[in-house]
Amino acid sequence: MALEHAILVSLAERSASGYDLARRFDASIGxxxxxxxxxxxxxLGRMEAQQLVEASLVEQDGRPDKKVYAITADGRLELARFSATPTPPEVLRSELAVKLRALPFGDRDAVVASVRARRVQHEEKLAYYSESSQRFYPDAEHVPQDQLGSWLVLRGGILAEETGLAWCDEILQALGAER
Amino acid sequence: MALEHAILVSLAERSASGYDLARRFDASIGxxxxxxxxxxxxxLGRMEAQQLVEASLVEQDGRPDKKVYAITADGRLELARFSATPTPPEVLRSELAVKLRALPFGDRDAVVASVRARRVQHEEKLAYYSESSQRFYPDAEHVPQDQLGSWLVLRGGILAEETGLAWCDEILQALGAER
DNA sequence: ATTCCCATGTAATTAGTTACATGATTCG
DNA sequence: CGAATCATGTAACTAATTACATGGGAAT
Structure with missing residues (x-):
């Protein structure tokens, strides 16, 4: 499972509570x-038992106590091991594609509505990624070595959103619908 | 769950045994x-109990018997209902992105190897999709109405593979690696 | 002789989702 | 006064993967 590894990466970048991680998995890592x-x-519980991470209780005033998790030496080893592993092909599941394929048996207008909604999502994500790109990497030609990975992931996001947008436009055009 | 609906689409296009479906889920639908x-x-077992599909036993000589499943009236209703449903955002999980983010804590050469392997996969899939496109839709300007959905799905595949390829190239360039 | 294709499943396990649960503080 | 934020979980369920299981025929 790669959730463990996503958590390890996030904790390697900076220690965090479960709550903090949940927020990261809503934004950057997410x-x-x-x-x-x-x-x-x-x-996290399982990973603590495996000693990939360790928790320390932090008391706070005015806020609930929290358990801050840090990556351990074992965790770093596991992360390096994972990094050296061949990457299986990604499993894609596109519900929108199922609905397109179902067009002859379904509701054309509703599918158009789904595509329009998807288009808006792509636009929003693209705007968000573009802003992040400008803010964190103003000079695309000279990204610091230690941020190369994050930059490349962001680039992947931008490419994917642009493509998603282009696909939506093709679909809407083919179905004779306005944007 | 949308696997049910993917099966319904496939059976609406043409009745099939479980084995046939498994092969379709390795290729076209897959x-x-x-x-x-x-x-x-x-x-399929659950769907038969729900009367979304019905099976008929077909005896064959020289080959094992098979159960051919067909979509029922209820199944068609369910498919239409599904088609009219809002489509939730797709949940993306990119193990390659995790590994890129893990670059400072991992094995750079191994990640490059993963990207190269991924690049080959994209090239192969793109070649396969392009060939399908030329074979089944030689005139992209005049795709028959009843095949619009399949065509658009194929277009989505082509766009996605092209983008994946471009991303791999960006990564390899940024990491100073040859293709 | 061995492997591939056809054909259909069960069992065990892991991963992920949805619903439920609690409780303090801060902001409008 | 109500909603949002901070903070951590359990329980029940659904979905998906991996391993196991069988057996005939056709091709190399």
Whole structure:
């Protein structure tokens, strides 16, 4: 499972509580790996038992106590091991594609509505990624070595959203619908 | 769950045995929805109980008997209902992105190897899609109405593979690696 | 002789989702 | 006063993967 590894990466970048991680999995990491807080707490528990991470209780005033997790030496080893592993092809599941294929048996207008909604999502994500790109990497030609990975992931996001947008436009045009 | 609906689409296009479906989920449908034969048989059983599909036993000589499944009236209703449903955003999980993000803590050469392997996969799929496109839709300007959905799905595949390829090239260039 | 294709499943396990649960503080 | 944020979980369920299981025929 790669959720463990996504968590290890995130903790290697900076220690965090389960709650913090859940927020990261809603934003930065969440851009390429989604996870709910329930799932995160469950996996964190298992990872602590495996000594990939260790928790320290931090008391706070005015706020609930929290358990801050840090990656351990074992965790770093596991992350390096994972990094050296061949990457299986990604499993894609496109519900929109199922609905397109179902067009002859379904509701054309409703599918158009789904595509329009998807188009808006792509536009929003693209705007968000573009802004992040300008803010964090103003000079695309000279990205610091230690941020190369994050930059490349962001680039992947931008490319994917642009493509998604282009696909939506092709679909809408082919179905004779306005944007 | 949309596996049910992917099966319904496939059976609406043409009745099939579980084995046939498994092969379709390795090729055409499998291009946007993956499923193993075990999963397919299990879901088919449930769908038969729900009367979304019905099976008829076909005896063959020289080959094992097979159960050919056909979509029922209820199945068609369910498919139409599904088609009219809003489509939730796709949950993306990119193990390659996790590994890119893990670059500072991992094995750079191994990640380059993963990207090269991924690049080959994209090239192969793109070649396969392009060939399908030319074979089944030689005139892209005049795709028959009843094949519009399939054509658009294929277009989505082509766009996605082209983008994946471009991303791999960006990564390899940024990491100073040859293709 | 061995492997591939046809054909259908069960069993065990892991991963992920949805629903439920609690409780303090801060902001409008 | 109500909603949002911070903070952590359990329980029940659904979906998916991996391993196991069988057996005939056709091709190399």
């Amino acid at each position: 851009n390429f790996w989604k996870a709910s807080h329930q799932q995160i707490y469950k996996v | 291009n946007f929805w993956k499923a193993s034969h075990q999963q397919i048989y299990k879901v």
